[in-house]
Amino acid sequence: MSLELGLDLDLPEESxxxxxxxxxxxxxxxxxxxxxxxxxxxYDALRGRYDRLAESQGIPVARRYTRSVGDDHSDGFETVxxxxxxxSLEKAFTHHSLLQGRGTDLTRExxxxxxxxxxxxxxxxxxxxxxxxxxxxxxxxxxLELMVEPKIDGISVSLVYEGGALVxxxxxxxxxxGDVITAQVLASExxxxxxxxxxxxxxxxxxxxxxxxxxxxxxxxxxxGEALLAxxxxxxxxxxxxxxxxxxxxxxxxxxxxxxxxxxxAISLPDSHRGRMDWLVHQGFQVHPAxxxxxxxxxxxxxxxxxxxxxASLDHDVDGMVLKLDDTSRWEELSGTEHHPHWGIAYKFPxxxxxxxxxxxxxxxxxxxxxxxxxxxxxxxxxGTVVSRASLHNRSFLARLDARVGDFVWVQKAGxxxxxxxxxxxxxxxxxALAFDFPDRCPVCGAVVENRGTGLDEDGNxxxxxxxxNADGCPAQLSGRLEHMxxxxxxxLESLGETVAEALVREGLVREVFDIFRLPLDRxxxxxxxxxxxxxxxxxxxxAKFLEALGRARTAPLSRWIHALAIPEVGEASARALAxxxxxxxxxxxxxxxxxxxxxxxxxERRKALGARSEANKARxxxxxxxxxxxxASLRQEIDSLQAEVKRAHLEDVGPSAARxxxxxxxxxxxxxxxxxxxxxxxxxxxEMVAQGPLSGKTFVVTGTLEGFSREEAKAFIRAAGGKVTxxxxxxxxxxxxxxxxxxxxxxxxxxxVPILDETSLRKLTSA
Numbered sequence: 181m182s183l184e185l186g187l188d189l190d191l192p193e194e195s196x197x198x199x200x201x202x203x204x205x206x207x208x209x210x211x212x213x214x215x216x217x218x219x220x221x222x223y224d225a226l227r228g229r230y231d232r233l234a235e236s237q238g239i240p241v242a243r244r245y246t247r248s249v250g251d252d253h254s255d256g257f258e259t260v261x262x263x264x265x266x267x268s269l270e271k272a273f274t275h276h277s278l279l280q281g282r283g284t285d286l287t288r289e290x291x292x293x294x295x296x297x298x299x300x301x302x303x304x305x306x307x308x309x310x311x312x313x314x315x316x317x318x319x320x321x322x323x324l325e326l327m328v329e330p331k332i333d334g335i336s337v338s339l340v341y342e343g344g345a346l347v348x349x350x351x352x353x354x355x356x357x358g359d360v361i362t363a364q365v366l367a368s369e370x371x372x373x374x375x376x377x378x379x380x381x382x383x384x385x386x387x388x389x390x391x392x393x394x395x396x397x398x399x400x401x402x403x404x405g406e407a408l409l410a411x412x413x414x415x416x417x418x419x420x421x422x423x424x425x426x427x428x429x430x431x432x433x434x435x436x437x438x439x440x441x442x443x444x445x446a447i448s449l450p451d452s453h454r455g456r457m458d459w460l461v462h463q464g465f466q467v468h469p470a471x472x473x474x475x476x477x478x479x480x481x482x483x484x485x486x487x488x489x490x491x492a493s494l495d496h497d498v499d500g501m502v503l504k505l506d507d508t509s510r511w512e513e514l515s516g517t518e519h520h521p522h523w524g525i526a527y528k529f530p531x532x533x534x535x536x537x538x539x540x541x542x543x544x545x546x547x548x549x550x551x552x553x554x555x556x557x558x559x560x561x562x563x564g565t566v567v568s569r570a571s572l573h574n575r576s577f578l579a580r581l582d583a584r585v586g587d588f589v590w591v592q593k594a595g596x597x598x599x600x601x602x603x604x605x606x607x608x609x610x611x612x613a614l615a616f617d618f619p620d621r622c623p624v625c626g627a628v629v630e631n632r633g634t635g636l637d638e639d640g641n642x643x644x645x646x647x648x649x650n651a652d653g654c655p656a657q658l659s660g661r662l663e664h665m666x667x668x669x670x671x672x673l674e675s676l677g678e679t680v681a682e683a684l685v686r687e688g689l690v691r692e693v694f695d696i697f698r699l700p701l702d703r704x705x706x707x708x709x710x711x712x713x714x715x716x717x718x719x720x721x722x723x724a725k726f727l728e729a730l731g732r733a734r735t736a737p738l739s740r741w742i743h744a745l746a747i748p749e750v751g752e753a754s755a756r757a758l759a760x761x762x763x764x765x766x767x768x769x770x771x772x773x774x775x776x777x778x779x780x781x782x783x784x785e786r787r788k789a790l791g792a793r794s795e796a797n798k799a800r801x802x803x804x805x806x807x808x809x810x811x812x813a814s815l816r817q818e819i820d821s822l823q824a825e826v827k828r829a830h831l832e833d834v835g836p837s838a839a840r841x842x843x844x845x846x847x848x849x850x851x852x853x854x855x856x857x858x859x860x861x862x863x864x865x866x867x868e869m870v871a872q873g874p875l876s877g878k879t880f881v882v883t884g885t886l887e888g889f890s891r892e893e894a895k896a897f898i899r900a901a902g903g904k905v906t907x908x909x910x911x912x913x914x915x916x917x918x919x920x921x922x923x924x925x926x927x928x929x930x931x932x933x934v935p936i937l938d939e940t941s942l943r944k945l946t947s948a
Contacts, residue, residue, distance in 0.1 A: 199230040199751075200891070202669060231598075257359035257421070264441050266336060266352045266384065269502065270520045272305030273528035283533030283592060285485060288478065302527055303481055306503070309525045310477035313505060316514060316522060322476045325507065327453045328483045329471040330491070331500035331526055332436050334388030335417050337361075339371055339437070342380040346373050351420070354889075359421075367425035370433040375463040379447035383460065385437035389416040390495045393432025411565045412497055437465040438502075442511040451509040473506060484527045491529075500528040531592040534567075535605055536560040538587045541572065541616045545624050547660025547746065549647035553578050553618070555589065555601050562593060570599035575618050576643035584613035622648035624656040652849070659685040661746050662693050669752050670744035671733040675722045683709050683718075694857035697730055738865040741765065745854055747845045749838040753907055758842070759868045761829045765855060769846035773829035774839040776822040781836035783822070787815045874946050875903030879912055883926060884919030886939055891919075894942070901946045909934060917942050 274285055278300060286294075291303040298304040307321075314321035336352035349365040350358035365371050370387050389397075394412040401409070409415040419431050440449060440456050450456050457467050470487060474480050484501045491498045504524040505511070514522040540556040553572040560567055570591050572578045583589055583604050590603040620629050627650030634642050648654050663681040666673035676696075684690040687707065689699060704723035710716030733740075739759035743752050750758070762768040790811060831839075845851040857863070870876075880903050882894045889897065894917060895905045909916060909928045916929040917937045929936060937945065 196230065196233050199233065202667070203230060257361070259353065259357045260348065260350050260360050261357050262338060262350070262353075262355075263382070263444050265355045266338060266358070267355060267520050269524050269526040270305075270309065271526050271528055272302045272309065274302045274530060275300040276531075279530050283530055283590075284488060285530050287485070288481060302484075306477050306481055306525065306527065309503075313514070313522060317505075317510060322478070324476060324505065326474050326477070326480050327457075327471060327504045327506050328474055328480045329438060329502050329504075330436075330468050330487065330498045331502050331528075332386040332388050332468070333413050333497040333499045334386035334436075335413065335420065336384065337365070337371075337387050337435065338382060338384050339365070340380070340382045341375055341377065344374055344376065344378045346371065361420050363425040364420050364422065364428055368419070368428040368431050368433040371435045371437070372464040375465075377447060377463055381445045381447050381449075382441055383437050383465065384439040384441060385435050385465075387416055387420060387433055387435050388412065388496050389419070389431075389433055391497070392495060396432070434496075435466060436468045438467065438471075440508075442508065449508075451507065453504050453506045453508050456508060477503070481527075488529050498529075500526050502526050532562055533590050533592045533602070534560045534562050535588050535590055535608075536567075538583055538585055538589045538601075540585055541578075541583075543619055543623050545622060545648050545654065545656035545660075547657050547664060548748075549622075549649070549651060549654065549657050551575065551619075551622075551629060551646045551648065553616075555583070555591075557589070557591065560591065562591060562599065567591060567593075567599045570601050572601055574643050575646050576641065578616065578618070580641070582615075584609070584615050586610055586613035618646070622650060622654060622656075624648070625650050625654040627654060655682075655685045658690070658693070662690060662696070664746050665693050665696075665744040667744075670740055671736055672729065672740070673733060674725045674729040675718075676726060676729075679709050680707070680718065683707055692853065692857075694854070694861065697734075697857075697861045697863070699727075701727060734861070734863045735866050737868050738762070738764065739868055741863075741865040742768065745845070745851075747842055747851075749835075749841045754834055754838050756868075757831065757834050760870060761831050761834075763867045765858060765865060768842065769851065769855060771829075771843070773826055773831050774834075774843055776825040777831060777834065777836050777839040778843065780819055780822040780826065783815055783819050787812060787819070790815070870904070871900055871902045873900065873902030875901040877902075878914040879904045879906055880915050880917055881906055881909050881913050881925060881929070882917045886917075886919035889939070894939075897942070897946075915942075915945075 274291075278286065278294065286301055286303065288303050291297045291301040294301065298308060310321040310324060313319075313324060317324075338348075338350045338352070338358065339346060340348040346362065346366060348360060349362045349371070350360050352358055365387070366373055389412040391412060394409070394415050397415060398409055409418065416433055419428060419433055422428060437460050438457070440460075450459060454473050457471060461467050470490070472483055474483060480503050487498075487501060502524060503526075505514070511521070511523045537558040538555055539558055542554045542556060544552050544554055546552065553575065555570045555572050557568050557570060572581070572583065581601065581604060583601060586609075588605040588608040589601045590605065591599055592602050593599055621627065622629060625648065627648050629646050630649045632645040632647050634644055648657065651657060659678075659681040662684065663676070663678055665671055666676035666681070673696075684696070684699075684707065689703065689707070690696060701720070701723050704718060704726060705720040707718040707723075708715045709718055737759065739752075739756040742750065742758050742765070743755040758768060761773060762771060768774075790808065846855070858865075875898055880895075880898050882891050882898070882905060885891075886894055898905050898917075906913070909925050909932065911932060913929065913932070913934050915937050916925060916934050917939070918926050918929075919939070926936065
């Protein structure tokens with residue numbers, strides 16, 4: 181099982197956008213229908229690479245991709261349009277670098293003592309929200325009557341009652357359309373089937389699975405030898421998407437209701453949130469007992485800090501608190517943006533920390549050969565799941581941490597997903613704790629470990645990059661490349677995940693990635709994914725699906741094939757740019773435009789060096805000055821000619837470093853082998869062309885969290901209409917499509933005068 185955490189040598193091959201795309205796809209499957217597509221360790225590795233790359237590029241935490249439930253639609257379920265969108269709330273949290281692994285948030289006094297506290301702390305975000313609210317209401321922020329309630333880590337639900345009965349239950353979906361789960365809610369008795377009120381009304385809240393019920397389900401699964409569920413939230417999502425509602429009787433799903441949306445009710449309701457919560461209780465709904473009415477944001481924040489310590493005793497998962505204006509008569513005018521209302525804000529708890537014993541340290545090998553130490557822990561329940569493995573990042577981090585086998589270590593989850601060791605409890609260190617010796621040979625193939633230079637971690641500390649030197653013969657590297665080739669954004673080879681990739685390499689069926697195109701059905705079906713003692717065959721059905729996917733892959737779009745080859749520094753976005761500029765892999769391997777791009781950089785460096793030497797040499801004769809000027813002019817002319825070649829090929833979005841990597845790849849053994857195998861196996865990637873449409877000739881950048889479609893769907897929408905999508909804002913950008921938490925790209929676009937579009941404006945632009 182691969183766990184590529186720490187500063188991974190695979191990192192330069194991927195852009196931040198590529199990593200976000202993969203994380204979003206995994207999250208949507210994981211949180212939408214409780215169907216993990218990869219092992220937790222693989223997800224952790226991907227998230228670790230994203231966070232480190234984001235940190236190296238200076239992307240603030242608030243502007244990075246975070247876990248998102250996304251569109252929870254599942255096939256086979258009727259969908260319904262919500263009468264009012266189910267919007268998310270603005271979030272308030274403290275930057276992780278300020279918490280220093282403490283697990284508790286900063287007090288108001290601690291926050292105020294920090295420079296820039298307004299934008300980096302939860303207290304700063306809450307103060308800003310209260311000030312905006314006070315301005316809108318023409319009230320002193322300190323006199324605002326607020327309601328503070330726990331933020332349940334469940335799945336959002338909308339319940340519509342009419343004639344005293346539940347007539348419709350629907351999931352949040354994409355915020356505008358959700359799946360109808362009325363039968364599931366009724367069968368599970370998660371919410372009242374009947375109420376006293378006969379008029380029509382809608383109430384919203386969270387479905388959740390109490391921890392005891394979750395543990396009972398996993399106990400039953402374990403006894404039957406089936407895979408365990410990841411956490412209560414995912415278990416609840418999976419239960420609510422069962423096609424057989426009767427199987428949900430007694431499953432334990434419950435609900436906390438917290439919102440009667442303004443503008444939707446056909447009944448008379450109190451004009452305060454407090455009164456409405458009391459009304460819900462009298463109707464038989466479950467309202468969280470920890471809801472409190474408080475005056476002023478300072479008191480509300482104190483309640484958030486106080487409840488953080490209480491949540492460990494709850495039988496359900498809570499990941500924050502929600503602050504709402506109590507006066508619901510003003511909510512309608514405070515409806516806010518398309519993304520979130522102004523009447524409420526969500527406070528996020530810092531990552532929970534637990535102390536547990538370090539049982540051992542394993543070193544794993546990534547597809548580029550990067551060595552990553554991973555902690556093997558005494559299992560501990562942390563942020564909703566049981567953790568037994570956690571990141572130790574890299575060799576340098578491990579040395580600074582001085583964690584020894586047998587130590588008690590502090591563990592937390594970055595983003596409430598990735599388990600990380602953040603410290604050692606030295607007071608509990610025993611005399612027999614063993615220091616770990618980092619291997620000088622690859623733990624998989626035994627090849628010599630080499631130092632590939634140094635880098636910087638997210639805190640600016642220098643770290644050494646160690647990797648297996650056996651690039652062509654290491655089974656771990658081969659299985660990693662094979663898994664990458666089969667990934668959804670590459671060739672999308674169904675069923676070929678980490679376990680299958682490792683088995684194919686272990687059994688000697690694959691000695692290079694193209695061997696998968698020669699495998700017969702019977703051999704694939706009999707592939708043992710387990711052990712000799714406990715065999716688990718892949719099976720004819722999975723093998724047949726895989727062969728069908730291989731057939732489709734032979735003519736997959738060229739961009740997918742370029743991405744699949746795992747060329748260093750070439751991610752999904754640059755692979756697409758390269759595919760649009762070249763008709764085939766052979767053309768890419770011999771690209772004159774890429775050669776021009778590399779040559780341009782070399783000449784620019786030479787021109788700058790010549791200018792620097794001329795400046796430094798004060799004793800130059802007129803002849804020398806004339807000669808230098810002539811050389812500068814010659815270089816400038818050659819550079820202009822090369823840049824014109826690059827522009828004709830539309831390669832402005834590919835950097836010289838990536839261009840050099842592509843040319844080096846195809847000049848080397850792996851690249852030459854790839855070209856030969858494509859010819860032998862009749863693999864003919866489909867040529868790609870820019871679509872023509874209403875957005876033709878226009879360049880777009882997409883940023884932030886969009887409500888109507890994911891960022892990738894927005895890009896596909898633009899491309900289908902003929903537009904071009906790039907990753908960075910510049911003077912040549914025609915439009916920026918900005919969602920929630922747009923961040924630095926929005927700031928730059930505003931500074932450059934680039935027009936800003938929301939989702940509605942984008943759709944109108946294509947229909948104009």
